[in-house]
Amino acid sequence: MGWFRTRRRARAEGPRRNQWKGTRAGEMANRYAETKRVRTAATRAVFLRRSGLVVGAAVIGWAVVMGTQYSGPFLRQVLEIQKVTVEGIYRIDKQEVVDLIRLKPGTPLHHVVLSGIKARVETHPWIKEATVSRVPFHELHVSVIERKPMAVVRAGSQNFLSDGEGYVLASLAQKDDISLPLVTGVDPKGLLRGEETVRQVVVSGIELAKLVGQTYEGRLQVDAENPDNLVAFVRGVRFYFGEGAVGAQWDRFQQIKPAVKTLDFDGAADGVNAVDLRYENRVVVRERG
Numbered sequence: 237m238g239w240f241r242t243r244r245r246a247r248a249e250g251p252r253r254n255q256w257k258g259t260r261a262g263e264m265a266n267r268y269a270e271t272k273r274v275r276t277a278a279t280r281a282v283f284l285r286r287s288g289l290v291v292g293a294a295v296i297g298w299a300v301v302m303g304t305q306y307s308g309p310f311l312r313q314v315l316e317i318q319k320v321t322v323e324g325i326y327r328i329d330k331q332e333v334v335d336l337i338r339l340k341p342g343t344p345l346h347h348v349v350l351s352g353i354k355a356r357v358e359t360h361p362w363i364k365e366a367t368v369s370r371v372p373f374h375e376l377h378v379s380v381i382e383r384k385p386m387a388v389v390r391a392g393s394q395n396f397l398s399d400g401e402g403y404v405l406a407s408l409a410q411k412d413d414i415s416l417p418l419v420t421g422v423d424p425k426g427l428l429r430g431e432e433t434v435r436q437v438v439v440s441g442i443e444l445a446k447l448v449g450q451t452y453e454g455r456l457q458v459d460a461e462n463p464d465n466l467v468a469f470v471r472g473v474r475f476y477f478g479e480g481a482v483g484a485q486w487d488r489f490q491q492i493k494p495a496v497k498t499l500d501f502d503g504a505a506d507g508v509n510a511v512d513l514r515y516e517n518r519v520v521v522r523e524r525g
Contacts, residue, residue: 315344318374324381328362333378336360345370353378361405387417387442391424400442402435404428414455417445421461437463440482444468447486448475465514478514485513492519 317339322330336356339348350368357366357378365381383399388408390396395408398419404427412418419441426434441458444466448456452470459467466482468475477485489511496508512520 315346315373317343317345317348317376320376321371321378323377323379326382328360328382332360333357333363333380337376337378339376345373345376348376361403364399385413385416387419387438387445388413389422389427389438390418390420391422391427394424396427398438398442400439402427402438402442403430417442417449417455418457419445419460420457421459440466444477444482447483451490473508474510476510476512476514488517489513489519492521496521 320334320337320339322333325333336359337353338356348370350370353368353376354366357363357368357380362382363380364383367379369377369379371377383401383403383405385397385405386400387398388395389398389404393410395410395412397405397408397413397416399405419438422437423431423434427438437460440463441460444458445456445468448468448470454471457469459469464479466477468477475489508521509524510522512522
C-alpha cells in the first residue's frame with residue numbers, strides 16, 4: 237500500500253524573503269511615513285517662500301507706483317527751484333545767463349539736466365567755461381569764467397572785440413577801443429565763423445603786441461594780412477617780422493637797440509622809420525630821409 241503514496245516534493249531552497257514581523261515592521265513603516273511627511277513639508281515651504289517673494293514684489297511695486305503718484309506734487313513743491321545764483325560775471329548781465337538756462341516755472345531741482353544747462357550757458361560769446369550745480373533744496377548755482385577782451389580786430393569795414401584765443405566777443409561796428417591793440421588784415425567771414433587758422437592769426441597779433449608793449453608804450457597796430465610776415469606799427473615806426481619765432485627776432489633787435497641812437501619814437505620827422513627783422517642774423521634799420 238505504501239507504494240501508492242505520493243511523496244511530497246521537497247520545497248526548493250531559495251533566497252530568504254526579507255519580511256519583518258512584529259515591532260520591527262512597525263518601525264520601518266513609521267520611518268517611511270516620517271520621511272514622506274518631511275519631504276511634503278519642505279515642498280510646501282519652498283512653494284510658500286516663492287509665493288511670498290512674488291507677492292512681496294507686487295506689493296512693493298504697487299507701493300512705489302502709489303507713492304510716486306501721490307508724492308510727486310509734494311516732491312515738486314519741496315524741491316522746486318526758487319533761486320538761481322550766478323557767480324563770476326563782470327561784463328555781462330545775470331539775466332543773460334538766466335535766459336540761457338531756460339528754466340520753466342515750478343521745475344524741481346532734481347529734474348534739471350546739468351550738462352544741458354552747461355552747454356547752453358557756454359554758447360554765450362563772453363563765457364569761456366561754466367559749472368552748474370544743485371544746492372539743496374531750492375537753488376541752482378552757476379559759476380562762469382568770462383573771456384577777457386584782448387584786442388580790437390578790424391575785419392573789412394568793421395571792428396570786433398576779441399579775446400586772447402581769437403574768439404569774437406562783440407561787434408563794435410565803427411567804434412574802437414584805443415586801450416587795446418589793433419589787429420588788421422583779417423578775413424571777416426573766417427573770423428565770424430571762428431575758423432582755427434583765422435583765430436591763430438589774431439592770436440599771433442596779440443602775442444606780438446604783448447611782446448613789443450614790454451619795451452614801448454603806446455597803442456600797437458599789427459597788420460596780419462600775411463601771417464608769415466607780420467608788421468607791427470607803434471609810435472610812427474614799423475617793425476617787419478619774418479617766418480619763425482617772433483620772440484627770437486625781437487630779442488635780436490633788443491641786442492642792437494642801444495647802438496641806434498635815433499630810436500626815440502617821438503614821432504618827429506627825424507629818426508627811425510622802419511626796423512626789418514626778416515633777415516637771419518641781421519637787423520636792418522631804415523631812418524627817415
